[in-house]
Amino acid sequence: MLNTVNTIEQKLVEAYSIRINNLTKSIIIANQALKASLFINDKTLIGKSYSQLALYHMIVGEMQKAKQYSERAIEIFNELGDERGVADAKYGLAGVYYKTNQYHLGLIHFSDALKIYKKYNDYYNQSRAEKSLGTIFECIGDATSAFKVYKSAIRNAKKIKDLNLESNVYNNLSGILTKKGKIYFAKQIINKSIELKSQTDDMRGMAYALYGKGKVYHFCKEYTKAKELYNKSLDIHKKMGENTGVVMTMTKLAALYFETQQVDKALQFAQEGLLLGESLQFSMCTIKLNRIIYLIYKSLGDYEKALHYFENHLSEKERVINTQTLKVIESYELIARMEKIENEAILQREKQKILEKKNLDELENYKRKQEFLSIMSHEIRTPLNAIVASLVLLDDKIVNEGKKIIRNLKFASDNLISVVNDVLDFNRLDGQNVKLELVSTNINFLCQNTVEVFERFANAKNIELKYISTVNISNYYLIDPTKLTQILNNLINNAIKFTDKGSVQLEIKIVDCGEQKDLISFKITDTGEGISQENLPRIFDSFSQLKPYLTRKHGGTGLGLAIVKRLIELHKSTITVESKLYKGTSFYFELELEKSEEIIIKVNDKQQLIGKKVLIVDDTKMNGMLLSKLLRKWSMEIQYVDGGKKAIEIVKYQKFDFILMDIHMPEMNGFEVSKEIKMTPNLNIQTPIFALTADILADADQNFKKYFSGIIFKPFDIDKLYNLLVTYGD
Structure with a gap:
């Protein structure tokens, strides 16, 4: 089915490649590509399809369709910020304009396209655009400028060894030389054009080359040779359905027959050409054809008809000249600017190189920072995991005073984890890699639970901790609970930390009630030491500590409020603060x-994990042992291996319900092992694999979701681990 990006791109390439021999099929294939692109809603491919269809319809003379498709393509590529797509579409639109004698618009659009092509060193399209610009210069009588851009077009075609492009320009160049009477050179060049077309099997191009050679012989009054070449060209144009080529050749044949006094044939070709030319709005030829018919009727003595066609000739010529001359003069400064385009392109390329190097340096610095944070996270959290897991196991065996020691150790480890998380969270927000993950949440339950977490901390300082809400207890909202909890945690934790007596209060209320959305305010107030007006402006700065390191009595990284500010900005909101020294602070x-x-x-059934088989893959044996003991408390069957290669072997003959995979391991890392399990024949291709890691940035890897069903960060949150396994154990 034609619905994948690669297939559509292949179709567009095919359509473009066969246009030289089968234009009708090109249109059919391009329409198929457009339909498929619209189906998958790929705007880039939609734009490319419109752009190609515009070109093909322009070639067959369906100018209105070509114009509509080009304008639609330009609109799409502008939305995407795709300069090269815009250039291609403008090139197609320029062709429509100049073939309908709107030279000033053709000049502008070809020049715009050429500037972009030069910026990207696109020699193929530079050659095409320069050849077309030369054609316009010829039409407005500027042979010097035409000759100049034709030479540049040939140079660019030779750079990429494109014989068709080179041949096309030779054809036009031959026409200029013919008009100047330089017949020897004109014949040499047009023969070169035909020779190249024979090598490339470009039938459409061959038709124009034969037409060009016919013009040389026509100029020399070698009518028999000219007529033979014109007729060959006409046959190919008709076969290819290229109506503009048909009209151009009929115009030349009508002139030739009139000059050789074959009046009936001259009138036949002139009238057929005029009828088709008028349907195409092809004024370039219809002006000439009206004049030929006028001369024919005048020679026959039918002065009434002669006068009619002479008036048509003059009125159309006057219309074209009057509407074009001023506009071409106004736009002609573009011609002078053509010489500057090359220098501008060189300057632009140099700027681009500098910018790319700067961006590359910034990217390298960012990658190094990410790598450092990943290593730091792993190195700190891995031993912490062993500590926390040991505390969980000891908690069931220790009594009385030992319980207090366990709680203190747990509190200390949680604080250290909090410091690590602050640094990593700030890095993520700083890199703008964070999005809101909205779920339906009871806002009162979330706030109440957040406050309750800090009750022990507040009680230890003999501080009253209050939660006040005027929001209905049953109200649910789409919230990112993790990020909102993080905001409130930081603010409440700071409030308690900097308050020695009095109270800390979280108050929420609905400020504005709407049909689909509510505006809810959050206010965290304390009666603590307060912040001076001098220090208020910098409390949200990164790593801000208002007291020197050696004298401050409160811990922390100085990142908490910076994280709060950025998380609130992520919600498209702002935070304000009011404070008085020794009286307290209020965040809103x-x-x-x-x-x-x-x-x-x-609700998860605690019996669900009984008998479930788990494979633990972790190169740190202490972690493997502690995790095994923990899982056995839930009556699970455990198999432990200390490396990736052993894991790959065991999954071939033993089926598991879960695999817990460490990420950082020697020989093979967790990604490599998981890929091997998922991609090669074994008993566990469908088994959920959970990343087991102290690297909090591990799930940012683009391949994470391919190989893992979820992630368990070290130190383990026991409840989260249990719930994750139960969820996948259904």
Whole structure:
């Protein structure tokens, strides 16, 4: 089915390649590509399809269709910011304009396209655009400019060894030399054009080359040779359905027959050509054909008809000249600017090189920072995982005073994890790699639970912790609960940290109630030490610590409020702060939240994991041992291996319900092992694999979702681990 990007692109390439011999089929294939592109809604391919169809319809003389398709392509490529797509579409539109004698618009659009092609060193399209510009210069009587751009077009065609392009320009160049009476050179060049067309099997191009050679013989009054060449050209044009070529050749044949006093044939070709030319709005030829018919009737003594066609000739010529001359003069400064385009292109390329190097340096710096943070995360969180897992296992065995020690150790490890997370979260926000992940959430439950987390901290300082809400208890909204919790955690934690007596309060209320959305305000107030007016402007700065490191009594990275500010900006909102020294501080922000319904979540049955088979792959044996003990508490059957190669072997003959895969391992990392399991025959191709890692940036890898069903960060959150396994164990 024609619906994949690659297939559509192949179709467009095919349509373009066969246009020289089968234009009708090119149109059919391009229409198929357009239909398929619209079906998959790929705007780039839609634009390319329109652009190609415009070219083909212009060639067959369907100018209105060609114009519509070109304008649609330009609109799409402008939306995408695709300069080269815009250039291709403008090239097609320029062809329509100059063939309908709107030379000023053709001149402008060809020049615009050429400038872009030069910017990207696109020699193929430079040659095409220069050849077309030369044609316009010829039409407005500027043979010098035409000759100049033709020479440039030939140079560019030779750079890429495109014989068809080279041949096309030779044809036009021959015409200029013929008009100047340089017949020897004109014949040499047109013969070269025909020779190249024979090599490339370009039938459409051959028709124009034969037409060009016919013009040389016609100029020399070698009528028999000229007529033979014109007729060969006409046959090919008719066969290819190229109506503009048909009209051009009929015009020359009508003139030839009149000059050789074959009046009946002259009138036949002139009238047929005029009828077709008028349907195409091809004034370039209809002006000449009206004059030929006028001369024919005048020679026959039919002065009434002669006068009619002479008036048509004059009125159309006057119309074209009057509408074009001023516009061409106004646009003619573009011709002078042509000489500057090359220099502009060189300058643009140099600027582009500098910009690309700068961007590359920035990208390298960003990658190095990411790599450092990934390593730091792994190196800190891996030993922490062993500590936390050990504490969980010891918690069931320790009593009395030992429980307090366990709690203190857990609190200390949580603080260290918080510091690591602050640095990593800030890095993600700094790199703009974060998006909101909205789920239906009861906002009161979220806020109440967040406050309850800090009750022990507040009680230890003898501070009253309050939560006040005027939002209906049953209200659900589309919220990113993780990010909103992170905002509130940072603000409440800071408030308690900097308050020695009094209270800390979270208050939420609906500021504005809408049909689909509510505007909800959040206010966190404390009675702490406050912030001076001097320091207020910089509290949201990264790594901001208002007291020197050696004298401050509160821990932290200085990133908490910077993270809060960026997370609130991610919600398209802002945070404000009011504070008085020794009286307290108040933080305030508003979020516009979309209303939603409660989602009923199935309660996990604790019996579901009994007997489930798990493969643990981790090169750190301590981690493997601790995780094995933890999973056995849930009555699961455990198989542990300490490397990727062992894992690949064991999955071939033993079926598992889950695989827990460490990411950072020697020999083969977790991505490589998981890819091998998913892509090669074994018993566990469909088994869910969970990334087991201390690297909090691991899930940013573009291949993560291909190979993993989920991620479990070290140190493990026991509840999250349990719920994840139960969810996939259904």
